[in-house]
Amino acid sequence: MADTVKNNLEPQLNRRGFIKGCTLAAAALGLSDAMIPKVVEAAATAERPRVIWLHFQECTGCTESLLRASHPDIGRLILDIISLDYHETIMAAAGHQAEQNLHDTVDNHPFILVIEGAIPTKDNGIYCKIAGKTAMDILAEVAPKATAIIAIGTCAAFGGIQSAAPNPTGAVGVQDLVSDTPIINIPGCPPNPISFLGTILHYLTFKRFPALDKLNRPLFAYGRRIHDHCERRAHFDEGRFVEQFGDKFHKLGYCLYKVGCKGPETFSNCPVVRFNDVDAWPVSVGHGCIGCTEPNFWDTMTPFYERLPMIKIPATGIVASADKIGKTILAATAVGVGIHGAVGIGRSLIKGKKQTPEA
Numbered sequence: 001m002a003d004t005v006k007n008n009l010e011p012q013l014n015r016r017g018f019i020k021g022c023t024l025a026a027a028a029l030g031l032s033d034a035m036i037p038k039v040v041e042a043a044a045t046a047e048r049p050r051v052i053w054l055h056f057q058e059c060t061g062c063t064e065s066l067l068r069a070s071h072p073d074i075g076r077l078i079l080d081i082i083s084l085d086y087h088e089t090i091m092a093a094a095g096h097q098a099e100q101n102l103h104d105t106v107d108n109h110p111f112i113l114v115i116e117g118a119i120p121t122k123d124n125g126i127y128c129k130i131a132g133k134t135a136m137d138i139l140a141e142v143a144p145k146a147t148a149i150i151a152i153g154t155c156a157a158f159g160g161i162q163s164a165a166p167n168p169t170g171a172v173g174v175q176d177l178v179s180d181t182p183i184i185n186i187p188g189c190p191p192n193p194i195s196f197l198g199t200i201l202h203y204l205t206f207k208r209f210p211a212l213d214k215l216n217r218p219l220f221a222y223g224r225r226i227h228d229h230c231e232r233r234a235h236f237d238e239g240r241f242v243e244q245f246g247d248k249f250h251k252l253g254y255c256l257y258k259v260g261c262k263g264p265e266t267f268s269n270c271p272v273v274r275f276n277d278v279d280a281w282p283v284s285v286g287h288g289c290i291g292c293t294e295p296n297f298w299d300t301m302t303p304f305y306e307r308l309p310m311i312k313i314p315a316t317g318i319v320a321s322a323d324k325i326g327k328t329i330l331a332a333t334a335v336g337v338g339i340h341g342a343v344g345i346g347r348s349l350i351k352g353k354k355q356t357p358e359a
Contacts (some may be wrong), residue, residue: 049151049204050111052142053087053101056135057115057128057162057171057298063089065275066191082200085111088130099131106145113181113204114176118155118162122170139177148176148182148209154292157185157217164298175216184209185216189292194273195221215295218265226263226289229260231270232256245305250286260305261288268293292308 046347055063067090080102085105086098093101105111117135120127125134133141141211143149151174154160162171175183186195199218202210210218227233235255242250243258256266269355283289291301301308 008103020223037146047202048081049147050083050084050085050105050109051114052085052105052111052146053114054129054138054142055088055115056115056117056119056139056156058153058155058160060089062116062190063087066193066196081204083359085109102142106142110147111145113142113149114155115149115151116153118171118173119161119177120162120169120171122168127169136177139174143174143181145179146181147204148184149178150196150199151175151183151185151187153191154187154189154297157187157215158295159190163296181217184211184212184218187215187217187293188220188268191293192221192269192273192275195269202274211265217293219274221269222267222293224269225265225269226266226283230263230283231271232283243277245286250290253286256286256288257285258307259288260290260303261293262294262297262301262304262305262308263289265301265308266291266294 013070013205032190053063083220086102087099090103091098117128119135119139125136128135130138151157155162155171156174158173159167159171159176160173162169165171173185175185179346184199186199188195195218198220202208210220213219213222215222227236230236232253232255234259235253240249240252240254242254242256244250245259255261261283263283269285271287273286274281283305288304290304294301
């Protein structure tokens with residue numbers, strides 16, 4: 001099946017693009033230049049891990065994002081370094097033949113299981129069926145036999161929009177139903193393809209999956225807040241905010257916190273890796289982060305265009321209200337507490353005081 005898919009994606013990835021892809025993944029993993037040859041060697045091995053990719057409650061956006069990545073074409077790169085034995089979206093087989101592909105791999109080979117989409121549990125899981133079986137039944141049959149599970153996308157990781165209140169189908173993420181197989185969550189709506197690619201290449205290179213956070217997300221991709229490496233961070237530090245979409249501050253590229261950006265509460269590598277080799281991500285084009293890599297974001301991060309009432313930023317302080325930033329820093333200074341979002345205003349006050357002639 002993998003060969004059929006590859007033939008449909010001609011031309012094949014050239015050596016230069018292949019190495020570029022491995023280098024990009026190595027950089028995302030935080031590996032030194034000395035490790036790049038080992039990553040390339042691991043990716044080029046003839047012993048490709050078998051992968052079963054299951055779709056449940058989802059929009060196929062994670063697959064679409066993966067296949068539309070470019071320069072290098074990560075979709076084709078993935079097909080060159082793994083044996084993709086089952087993938088309902090792009091496989092040539094259908095019906096009984098497709099089901100046979102699935103069971104041949106599950107019963108006869110070690111494999112990595114990739115799951116895209118949430119799993120409905122209400123009414124015995126009747127809201128998602130494939131080949132007459134519910135998603136719950138398929139997961140219960142396949143998951144225990146997998147070497148590991150990669151839950152790609154927020155739906156598979158945490159339930160996604162399907163699990164938003166009132167959650168009519170009882171949708172949950174993979175980790176809510178599976179406990180006896182290692183799970184790696186790669187959330188996002190959709191996640192950046194490099195986060196998935198980096199996870200696979202880490203496994204091929206080191207024979208183990210990368211270090212994970214408490215939500216089972218790879219630390220190399222989800223170890224820092226978006227706010228910490230956002231290109232608009234300087235404006236936040238200086239107290240310069242967009243007041244409403246389309247105003248002059250929006251056009252000047254000021255911080256989007258006051259119009260709802262959830263970057264200070266969201267962990268992801270979006271500002272660093274960006275998407276599809278066009279050097280863009282939502283915040284860079286003027287739309288605030290909606291926190292899509294976090295659990296229950298449809299409930300906890302909404303309304304999307306209103307700022308969170310209080311944002312805590314470790315080791316830097318608390319921004320209780322962006323409207324009162326100037327006044328807050330004066331009060332905070334009096335008690336020896338620095339307020340992160342007002343550093344620029346504080347500096348201006350200090351500078352002004354130094355320039356005032358002594359009486």
